[in-house]
Structures are given as structure tokens and as C-alpha cells.
Amino acid sequence: MTVANLHSVGRPMKHSKGVKRAAAWLLPLAATVLAAAAGCNKETRHAPDVWAVVNGKEIKREEVDKYYRTRVNPEGQEPSQEESLSQKLNVLDELINNEILLEKAKKLNLEASDGEVEDRFTELKSPYTEDEFQRRLKDQSMTVEDLKLELRRQLSIQKLLNREVVAKISITDQDVTDFYNANKAQFNVAEPQYHIAQILVTPRKEQQIRNRKNDDATNEAEALRKVKMLMDRLNSGADFAQLAMDYSEDVNTAGTGGDLGYVPESSLNQSDPALKKVVVGLKAGQVSQPIQVQTKDGARIVILKLMTRESPGLRGIAEPQVQQTIRDTMHNRKEQLLRLAYLAIARDGARVTNFLAEQVIEAAGKLPDAAKTTMPQRSPGH
Numbered sequence: 001m002t003v004a005n006l007h008s009v010g011r012p013m014k015h016s017k018g019v020k021r022a023a024a025w026l027l028p029l030a031a032t033v034l035a036a037a038a039g040c041n042k043e044t045r046h047a048p049d050v051w052a053v054v055n056g057k058e059i060k061r062e063e064v065d066k067y068y069r070t071r072v073n074p075e076g077q078e079p080s081q082e083e084s085l086s087q088k089l090n091v092l093d094e095l096i097n098n099e100i101l102l103e104k105a106k107k108l109n110l111e112a113s114d115g116e117v118e119d120r121f122t123e124l125k126s127p128y129t130e131d132e133f134q135r136r137l138k139d140q141s142m143t144v145e146d147l148k149l150e151l152r153r154q155l156s157i158q159k160l161l162n163r164e165v166v167a168k169i170s171i172t173d174q175d176v177t178d179f180y181n182a183n184k185a186q187f188n189v190a191e192p193q194y195h196i197a198q199i200l201v202t203p204r205k206e207q208q209i210r211n212r213k214n215d216d217a218t219n220e221a222e223a224l225r226k227v228k229m230l231m232d233r234l235n236s237g238a239d240f241a242q243l244a245m246d247y248s249e250d251v252n253t254a255g256t257g258g259d260l261g262y263v264p265e266s267s268l269n270q271s272d273p274a275l276k277k278v279v280v281g282l283k284a285g286q287v288s289q290p291i292q293v294q295t296k297d298g299a300r301i302v303i304l305k306l307m308t309r310e311s312p313g314l315r316g317i318a319e320p321q322v323q324q325t326i327r328d329t330m331h332n333r334k335e336q337l338l339r340l341a342y343l344a345i346a347r348d349g350a351r352v353t354n355f356l357a358e359q360v361i362e363a364a365g366k367l368p369d370a371a372k373t374t375m376p377q378r379s380p381g382h
Contacts, residue, residue, distance in 0.1 A: 051356040052092055054099040059092065064356070067091045070140055085360055092356055097343055100350045102153055105160040112155035120151050127212040127246060136214060165338045169331055176326045180317045187315040187322055192265045194279055195307035197258040199243060200250040201226050202300050211254040213246045227290050227301050234287055240305045262310070275302075282306035 052059040068091050072079060079087070105111055124147075125133050137147065180187070203223035209216045217223040230243060241257025248254040268276040272293045282288060288304040315322045 046353075046355055051354070052096055053351075053353045053355075054096055055103060055351050057099055057103075059095050059099065061356075063095065064088055064092050066141060067095070089357060089360065092354065096352055096354065097347065098153060098157060100346050100352075101157045101160055101343070104164075104346060105156040108160065108163070110156060110159040110163065112152045112159065116155055117148055117152050120155060121148055124151075128214075132214060161339060161342070165342050166335060168338060169334045171327055171330050171334075175330060176323060177317065179326050179330060180322070184314070189310050189312050189315065190264075191312055193262045193310040194265070194268070195262050195310070196260045196279060197240060197244060197305045197307060198250065198253065198260055199230060199240070199248045199258050199303040200253075200300060201230075201247075201302075202249050202298070204298065206249055206251070208251050209249060210251045211244075211246055211248055215247050216249060223301060227303070230303060231290065234303070240287060258305070259307075275304075278304060279306065284308050 046053065046058075049061045050058045051061050051064055065088075068084075068088050071087060071091070102111075128136065137143065142150075201217055201223050203217060203220040205218040206216050215226070217226045226247065230247060233243060234240065241259075244258030245254055245256075248258050250258070253259060263279075265280075268279055275291060275293055278288045278291055282304070284306055286306055291302050291304065293300055293302060317323070
């Protein structure tokens with residue numbers, strides 16, 4: 001096993017720091033719930049660019065295409081017609097759900113205020129320089145006004161779900177005890193485990209970069225300069241997780257501060273010997289020197305931090321980490337269930353017509369050329 005896939009190895013139930021919220025710029029907040037429109041009065045007339053109608057509100061092809069483009073890598077292989085249509089149907093279904101929830105939020109006076117929108121906008125913009133921020137907007141085919149409108153929608157829907165779903169969740173001490181007794185095996189650590197975080201740098205251009213700075217070393221010289229900068233900042237007291245979110249080139253862990261979770265010692269035995277030696281030799285809270293490792297994808301440089309080390313044995317229910325893990329797990333499960341039920345009920349009470357779905361059925365999975373999305377060309381260096 002290499003450092004590239006350490007994040008996929010861990011205990012059956014990893015420690016959680018709370019209910020995590022998605023921070024994507026453009027992804028609609030509500031998950032796709034129902035594929036079929038329910039309780040709808042079918043519209044008989046509509047313009048060709050109208051792909052759905054929700055309680056009289058039109059959702060046009062242009063809006064679907066905008067979100068669709070954020071989910072397809074323009075430099076990757078072009079998706080097939082079937083794949084493209086499936087993704088567009090998913091995007092449209094999410095937009096339908098969001099419109100239904102947004103209407104409910106407005107009726108309950110839960111629409112986000114201008115101040116809340118500005119605060120969230122400032123929070124999103126703060127990690128970037130002005131040039132970086134404008135480039136990111138351009139890459140997403142957005143304007144500042146588009147982003148603020150999307151933020152208002154997201155915040156309004158979140159306020160609605162917080163009141164109608166999250167506020168109804170209650171987890172008692174007895175619930176925690178019952179969960180622990182039914183899942184004791186999950187709290188039995190059979191071997192030493194290491195909670196590790198990483199900052200990854202590669203000396204080549206990556207197809208996808210998910211760090212907040214959109215920073216990517218594209219050759220060996222850039223990689224070495226980047227690693228030196230990172231070590232200088234770490235030695236000066238900079239926060240490891242923040243640097244990982246800003247600069248790590250690992251698409252899977254940059255967003256969570258480089259957190260790889262808990263890695264059993266047996267998994268380390270399958271990794272690069274130098275990597276294992278470094279991990280075992282670290283003390284809790286200590287950061288390693290840069291380590292160069294060879295993977296099937298080429299050379300990589302990693303900086304590791306050992307968060308905690310766990311010895312073998314059964315973790316008792318009185319331990320704070322065990323309590324928090326159980327409460328977080330139960331909260332996540334209940335929230336997911338209640339959210340699905342709430343969205344289903346909300347959709348049942350709406351008048352929805354999905355014209356795109358009708359076209360796909362009528363055309364046996366095909367769509368006229370006029371409805372296809374043209375991916376924008378990326379400028380050099382982006």
C-alpha cells in the first residue's frame with residue numbers, strides 16, 4: 001500500500017468531528033431524492049428551452065447546462081450521450097427539489113438575509129487573492145451575482161432543513177448505550193492504529209485540483225519550491241490542516257485538512273518501508289520531514305502529521321471519543337432519513353413537470369443536437 005491510498009484504509013467506524021457540511025461552490029444543497037415527478041398537473045405547452053416547470057416556475061436548459069459543466073472535466077474523455085443525459089437528468093432533479101424547498105423557505109420566512117449572504121460570500125472569497133477568485137469564477141462560468149444568488153438559495157434551504165429536519169433529531173444517553181452494546185466489536189482495536197494527516201505534492205500537472213488555492217506544482221522544480229515553502233510555514237507555526245486545504249494536491253483529502261483517518265499498523269506494513277518508519281517514529285502532534293515515495297502514478301512528496309496513536313484493546317463507552325463517535329453516527333443516520341422523508345413529502349405536494357425526462361423517454365434515450373451541452377474551452381495553464 002502507498003501513501004496515495006492510505007485514506008481508504010481505516011477502522012470500520014472512524015472518529016468524526018461532527019456533522020460535515022459540503023462546501024462546494026456550485027453543487028446544489030439538496031441531494032437527489034425522487035426520480036419521478038409526483039402530484040403534478042402536466043403542462044401542455046412550453047418553450048423548447050424549458051426543461052421543467054415547478055409550481056409554475058420554469059427551469060431552463062441554460063441553468064441545467066451551467067451546473068452540468070461543473071461536473072464534467074472538459075479535459076477528460078467526452079461522456080457518451082447516455083452518460084450525459086443521465087447527469088443532466090440528475091442535475092435537473094436536484095434543481096427541481098431545490099426550487100420546491102426554496103418556496104417552502106420563503107413561505108416560512110426563512111429566506112437568507114443580505115447580511116448572511118455577504119458573510120458567506122466573504123468566507124468563500126477569503127482564502128484567495130482577487131485574481132485567483134476571479135479566475136475560479138471564470139472557470140465555473142459564473143459572475144459574482146450568480147454566486148451570491150446561489151449562496152442565497154443554499155443558505156435559505158439550509159435554514160429550512162435545520163428547522164424542519166435537524167431540530168427534530170434527539171439522541172438520548174440510552175440511545176448511545178444501546179448503540180454501543182449492539183456494536184462493541186467496532187470499538188475493539190485489534191492492533192495499534194495511527195491517525196494521520198498529509199500534505200501531498202506531485203511534480204506534474206494534475207487533472208483535478210481541489211485545494212482552496214487551486215495550487216498545483218507542474219514540474220520537479222516547482223514541487224521542491226512548494227515543499228520548502230510549506231516546511232518554512234509549518235516550522236513557523238502555521239496550522240497543518242489549513243495548509244493542507246490550501247495547497248495539498250490530493251483530491252481526496254485536501255478538503256478535510258489532509259485527514260487520512262485511522263490507519264492500522266498492518267496496513268503500514270504494506271506501504272513504502274520508509275513511510276512506515278516515519279509514521280511509527282512520530283510522536284502525537286509531530287510533523288515529519290518531506291518524504292519522497294514512488295507510486296504507480298510516479299514520484300510524490302508527502303509531509304505527514306501524526307494526530308494520535310491508539311493502542312490495542314476495547315474502547316469503553318465512558319471515553320469521550322467513543323461517545324462523540326456514536327452520537328455523530330446516529331445523528332448522521334437520522335438526519336439522512338428525515339431529510340429523505342421531508343423531501344419526498346415536499347415533492348408530493350408540488351406541481352412538477354419534467355419535460356427533459358419526457359423527451360428522453362419519447363426519443364428512446366436520444367436528444368436533439370440543440371439540447372446538447374458544448375463544453376467551454378479552457379485557457380492555457382488552467
